Amino acid sequence: MTAVDFEKFVEHLADVSAEAIMPFFRTALAADDKAHGGAFDPVTEADRAAELAMRRLIETTFPGHGIYGEEFGQLREDAEYVWVLDPIDGTKSFICGLPLWGTLIGLTHGGRPCYGLMSQPFTRERFFGDGEAAHWRGPSRGADGARGALETRRLATRCCSKxxxxxxxxxxxxxxxxxxxxxxxxxxxxxxxxxxxxxxxxxxxxxxxxxxxxxxxxxxxxxxxxxxxxxxxxxxxxxxxxxxxxxxxxxxxxxxxxxxxxxxxxxxxx
Missing domain, CATH: 3.40.190.80 (D-Maltodextrin-Binding Protein; domain 2)
Known part of the structure; x- marks a missing residue:
């Protein structure tokens, strides 16, 4: 599989997760408590639906790959390639209607992270990288501040040594x-x-x-x-x-x- 095809697959995973999640965002959505008496640890139908959608696509496309998801655990965790999924990282923000959450899609090779993407479908932003370079894709802004077509920019941390x-x-x-x-x-x-x-x-x-x-x-x-x-x-x-x-x-x-x-x-x- 070429690098271009691989990136397309990760983007497809982000698309299917967004399709599962967005109908629930800013609705009267119930949340279960996974902590059962500890600090509140919510999970929603959107979390479960998104992870199931991604797991199905991975198993269909790469049946030999492993999967480690927050909601449904590990499968073939000793595989050479393992997909590490958090369908909604920031579920507490999600159930409050705040857009400070995202879908995390990671891939490890031999136990080491080799690719990652964070998708925020409400703001239409994606952050992705392979350890050598990282990029942001999101709506461009015109001179009047209006959001336009999607653009891609290289990411770089800022210098701050103190x-x-x-x-x-x-x-x-x-x-x-x-x-x-x-x-x-x-x-x-x-x-x-x-x-x-x-x-x-x-x-x-x-x-x-x-x-x-x-x-x-x-x-x-x-x-x-x-x-x-x-x-x-x-x-x-x-x-x-x-x-x-x-x-x-x-x-x-x-x-x-x-x-x-x-x-x-x-x-x-x-």
């Missing part, structure tokens, strides 16, 4: 592991600005050069695998808090500038 000049994001400090919360706040106090919310959109804002640092804990592989090739392709760094591979999830730090990553990592470890 934490004192950095903008930091996390989905919510309350989602930071309590045992690690003081470490997070140590970095937050040193940053110029911190903002909450965003889920996967925060990482894409980092890859776009609008945010400098994203720090979170308790992530699963389907929360981060698709975002790694986008961040790295834009020139950023993403690891766990020990400086190791981010793909298994856990406590994650992403930075647009390697020097900033090093400074923040030291504070997280202190």
């Amino acid at each position: 934490l004192a000049q950095a903008t930091l994001m996390t989905t919510s400090p309350q989602l930071i592991d309590p045992a690690l919360r003081d470490n997070f706040h140590r970095v937050e106090r040193a940053a110029r600005l911190s903002r909450y919310g965003g889920d996967c959109y925060a990482y894409c804002a980092l890859a776009s050069g609008h945010v400098d640092l994203v720090i979170e804990t308790n992530l699963q592989p389907y929360d981060i695998v698709a975002l790694i090739p986008i961040i790295e392709g834009a020139g950023g760094v993403v690891t766990n808090w020990e400086g190791g591979a981010a793909a298994p999830g856990g406590a994650i730090i992403a930075a647009g500038d390697p020097a900033l990553h090093e400074e923040a990592l030291k504070l997280l470890r202190a």
Whole structure:
């Protein structure tokens, strides 16, 4: 399969997931609680429908590939190629009618992330990368501010080597592991600005050069695998808090500038 064909397939996955999700967005949609008594962890019919649609397409097209999805678990997890899917990353924003959510489609080869795409069908934006380069596709804006046809732009993180000049994001400090919360706040106090919310959109804002640092804990592989090739392709760094591979999830730090990553990592470890 050629690179062009491969990219077309990932785009097709994003299309089918969007077709399953969008009829539910900003409707009176019920949400089940997967936590069953813990911190509220919602799942909706839209999450399930989108993942099922993507899984069917993958199994039809690549029957030997593995799949790891948030809602329906793992299939052939030891395969050479494994698709890592989060149909709606940011379900809490989704059920609130906020567009700070996205569909994450990642692919690993030999256990290493090799391609990722984040699709936000309401804003008609897609962020995608292969670790070497990353791009954004979305509506262009004319001189009058009106949204026009789709355009594609190369993504690049911005230079920000000092934490004192950095903008930091996390989905919510309350989602930071309590045992690690003081470490997070140590970095937050040193940053110029911190903002909450965003889920996967925060990482894409980092890859776009609008945010400098994203720090979170308790992530699963389907929360981060698709975002790694986008961040790295834009020139950023993403690891766990020990400086190791981010793909298994856990406590994650992403930075647009390697020097900033090093400074923040030291504070997280202190």
